[in-house]
Amino acid sequence: MITREEIIRLTNEALKKEFELTDDQLVPTAHLQQDVGLDSLDAVDMVVVLEQKFGMTLRQGYDIRSIVTLNDLYDFIEKLAREHEAGK
Amino acid sequence: MTQSPKVVITGTGAVSPYGAGVFALTEGLFSGSCGMHTVPELEALPMVKTKVAATVPDIDFSYIPRRDRRSMSRMAKYAYAAAKETLQSAGYAVAPQGLGFFMGSTLNSISVWLEVSKNCLQNHLELVKTSDFLQIMNHSPLATVSQALKINGPCVGAADACATGLMNVGLAYLAIKQGVVSQALCGGTEEYHPMFSACFDIMQATSCNFNDRPGEACRPFDKDRTGLVCSEGCGLLFLETEESAKKRGAPILAEIIGFSSNTETENMAYPSAQTLRECMEMAIKNAGISASQIDLLNAHATGTLVGDIAETQAANAVFGPGIQVNSLKGHLGHTMGASGSLELIACMEMLKRQEIIPTKNLCQPDERCAPVTHVTQLEKHPVNIILKNSFAIGGNNCSVIIRRPL
Numbered sequence: 001m002i003t004r005e006e007i008i009r010l011t012n013e014a015l016k017k018e019f020e021l022t023d024d025q026l027v028p029t030a031h032l033q034q035d036v037g038l039d040s041l042d043a044v045d046m047v048v049v050l051e052q053k054f055g056m057t058l059r060q061g062y063d064i065r066s067i068v069t070l071n072d073l074y075d076f077i078e079k080l081a082r083e084h085e086a087g088k
Numbered sequence: 089m090t091q092s093p094k095v096v097i098t099g100t101g102a103v104s105p106y107g108a109g110v111f112a113l114t115e116g117l118f119s120g121s122c123g124m125h126t127v128p129e130l131e132a133l134p135m136v137k138t139k140v141a142a143t144v145p146d147i148d149f150s151y152i153p154r155r156d157r158r159s160m161s162r163m164a165k166y167a168y169a170a171a172k173e174t175l176q177s178a179g180y181a182v183a184p185q186g187l188g189f190f191m192g193s194t195l196n197s198i199s200v201w202l203e204v205s206k207n208c209l210q211n212h213l214e215l216v217k218t219s220d221f222l223q224i225m226n227h228s229p230l231a232t233v234s235q236a237l238k239i240n241g242p243c244v245g246a247a248d249a250c251a252t253g254l255m256n257v258g259l260a261y262l263a264i265k266q267g268v269v270s271q272a273l274c275g276g277t278e279e280y281h282p283m284f285s286a287c288f289d290i291m292q293a294t295s296c297n298f299n300d301r302p303g304e305a306c307r308p309f310d311k312d313r314t315g316l317v318c319s320e321g322c323g324l325l326f327l328e329t330e331e332s333a334k335k336r337g338a339p340i341l342a343e344i345i346g347f348s349s350n351t352e353t354e355n356m357a358y359p360s361a362q363t364l365r366e367c368m369e370m371a372i373k374n375a376g377i378s379a380s381q382i383d384l385l386n387a388h389a390t391g392t393l394v395g396d397i398a399e400t401q402a403a404n405a406v407f408g409p410g411i412q413v414n415s416l417k418g419h420l421g422h423t424m425g426a427s428g429s430l431e432l433i434a435c436m437e438m439l440k441r442q443e444i445i446p447t448k449n450l451c452q453p454d455e456r457c458a459p460v461t462h463v464t465q466l467e468k469h470p471v472n473i474i475l476k477n478s479f480a481i482g483g484n485n486c487s488v489i490i491r492r493p494l
Contacts, residue, residue, distance in 0.1 A: 020154050039155065045217040052215065059214075 001085055007054075007077050011070075014053045018045065028071040036070070050077065056084045092265045097490070098338040099178025099326030100433045101170035105142040105319055105420060108169050110177070113323075113430065114437040117445050118466065122419045124302040124317055129282040136286050138294035140305040142319035142421035143280050156236035159222035161197030163279035164229035166322035166426075171233050174273055178326035179338050183239045188263055188272035189230060190256040191324065192245035193425040196224045198281035229277050241269050247425070248486075250388070251349075252276040253323055254428025254478035255486050258347040260327045270332050275429030277322035284318040284424065291357060293392045294318075306422075307449040308389035308415035309396050309457050316390040319421030323430030340493045342436045345473070346375025352483030358394050359479050361401035368406045368475060371487035379407050381473055382489070384444060385460075386435050388477040389415035390422045397456050399477065404458035414463040418448030428478035432488060435474045439492040444469050 012026045015036075025036055032038045038046065051058050058080060067073050102109060105123025106116030116123070124142040131139050149157065149165045160168065175183060200223045207215045222228060230245045242263070246255040253276030260274035288294045294315040298305040307313040333340050348370035352363045372379055385403050389396050403411055416431045423430055438444055446463045453462055472492045479485045 041158075041218055042155075045158075045219055048215060048217045 002081050004074065004078055007081065008074055010053050011050065011074060011077060014049045015046070018049045026070060028069065028074065030070050031068060032070065032073065054081065056080060094330035095261050095264045095327055095344045096330050096333050096340045097325050097327055097342045097344065097436065098333050098340060099174045100341065100436065101173030101177065101324045102322065102430055102433055103144055103147070103166040103170050104321040104323070104423065104430055105144055107145050108147050109173060110433060114434060117416060117419050117434050118437070118441070118443070120419070120448060120466070122303050122448065124305055124421055126299065126302055127282060127285070130285055133286065136289045137296035138285050138289050138315070138317070139299040140295060140302045140317050141280055141285055142317055144320055152236070156232065158219045159228070160232045161200050161223040161228060161279065163193055163197060163277045163320070163322065164223070164232045166279065166320070167191060167229040167233045167277040167324070168236055170275070170277070170322040170324040171237055171273060174324045174326050175237070179336070183237050184271055186241040186269060186271070187239050188241040188260060188269035189234050189239045189243040190245065190260040190263070190272055190274040191230050192227070192247040192252045192256055192276055193229060193278050194247065194249045194252060196226055196228055197279055198283055199279070200224050239273065241272070248484040249480035249482050250390070250422065250424055250427060251478040251480035251484045251486050252425035252428065253430065254432065254476065254488055255349065255484065257325060257327070257344070257429055257432060257488055258349060258486055261344050261347050261488070264327055264329055271326070271328040273324055273326055275322065275324040276425035276427070278320050278424040278426045280318055280320035288316060288318065295391060304449050306391045306418045308387070308391045308417050308447050309400065309453050309462060310450050311452045311454040313391045313393065313396070313454070315392050316417065317421040319423045321420070321423045321426045321430055323426050323433050325429060325432065342439055342490045342493060344488060345377070345491050346371040346489035347486070348374055349484070349486040352485065356483055357481055359398050359483070359485065361398045361405065364398055364402035364477070364479065364485060365405045367485040368402060368477065368487050371475060371489050372406070375489045377473065382407065382475045383412065383471045384438070384474045385411050385413045386431060386474055386476040387413050387415045388479045389447070390417050395479070396454065397458070399479070400457040400460050403460050409459035409461065411460050412444065412463055412469070413460045414445060415447045416445065418450065428476065428486070432476050432490065435476055435490060438471055439474065439490065442468060442471055444471060
């Protein structure tokens with residue numbers, strides 16, 4: 001079972017590479033738009049790179065408006081990962 | 089009836105095999121150096137005869153803000169750099185309101201297309217990112233640069249293969265003449281991919297006898313030429329009405345006095361001397377001058393067997409054997425969609441310096457070419473009016489005439 005720490009590490013790794021971010025920008029409370037600087041176009045590409053990273057579909061049920069902070073993103077991926085592992 | 093305005097050039101920007109900037113371009117050309125080299129991808133293909141290309145040296149584009157850069161292919165980054173330089177040389181820190189933008193390319197980014205195609209072929213369309221799509225749109229460089237630099241006038245891109253750069257200069261010239269815009273950025277951009285060399289190789293139009301001496305590979309008009317050397321870059325110019333330039337005190341670098349375009353319909357790849365002749369004659373008529381007033385013909389001359397012959401035949405018919413002719417393809421290679429505008433910038437420098445760049449690698453003119461006066465040595469010479477040609481596969485021809493500022 002993938003741990004939350006592993007989800008955070010993989011997510012940050014993907015975001016850093018795709019959006020040229022630094023570690024200090026990737027604090028769990030960071031606002032994806034205001035603090036990290038991602039816009040709507042980035043949000044669409046973010047789904048693609050995270051799907052590749054985790055090998056599962058994120059776009060179904062994905063609602064960018066409900067994901068405000070990095071923590072929200074980790075939560076969202078963890079929820080899907082758990083469902084994925086449970087075979088839902 | 090109101091007279092149409094004079095159109096002048098007040099800024100230039102370039103990315104070429106000499107590197108970033110107009111200074112690198114003109115210094116490279118006037119010093120007679122070239123950026124050609126063997127290409128490992130071509131060396132690995134035994135069926136492809138040409139092994140040489142000219143490419144832009146690595147440039148660090150990380151200074152372009154990420155949000156702008158994420159949707160830019162390499163050719164769009166060339167265009168961004170050239171557009172910034174052009175605006176700056178025209179005296180603008182930011183794009184003026186209502187600036188028109190006329191720019192295109194032969195193809196969009198092949199390297200990005202191949203990445204996207206890989207996903208398509210493997211049935212993984214879900215892996216195609218929006219930023220990938222934005223890089224392979226036909227007007228991607230035009231769109232991404234206009235967004236990045238807030239160019240908010242009409243943005244239109246002619247895509248006429250090898251004539252793209254000059255055709256866009258012509259479009260901008262017409263748009264200003266007609267009062268659609270008073271200022272415009274214009275030209276062409278292109279990024280090299282070995283596919284260009286391979287395709288021209290199949291058409292038997294590449295240089296293949298000088299692979300061991302890349303600097304001698306492209307030889308316009310020379311008896312030993314076998315074809316072109318593919319290249320890349322971007323050339324942009326800032327055009328505006330003379331009134332606009334004078335009003336804001338912008339130095340006038342040159343005036344565009346004529347433009348013409350026609351299409352070869354007999355053969356897509358082989359231009360006829362007659363059609364090329366008509367194109368040049370139309371430009372001369374459009375400029376309201378006589379052929380004898382042209383001091384220099386800056387030829388399209390890519391170094392192909394048939395193209396160079398046809399162009400000299402046309403030149404001889406229009407001007408007679410006394411016309412001075414040069415080609416810059418021996419230095420730059422064929423920068424494709426960027427060639428017309430990049431070479432027009434070089435023509436402006438020739439007007440400024442009153443010095444003509446010789447045709448590189450022209451050792452012995454091909455006797456099958458019609459008699460013209462080839463420039464084979466860098467020489468000081470009074471040059472007031474230059475006619476520049478660009479001819480494209482597909483039959484699209486155009487000529488632009490520029491004059492030294494009065």
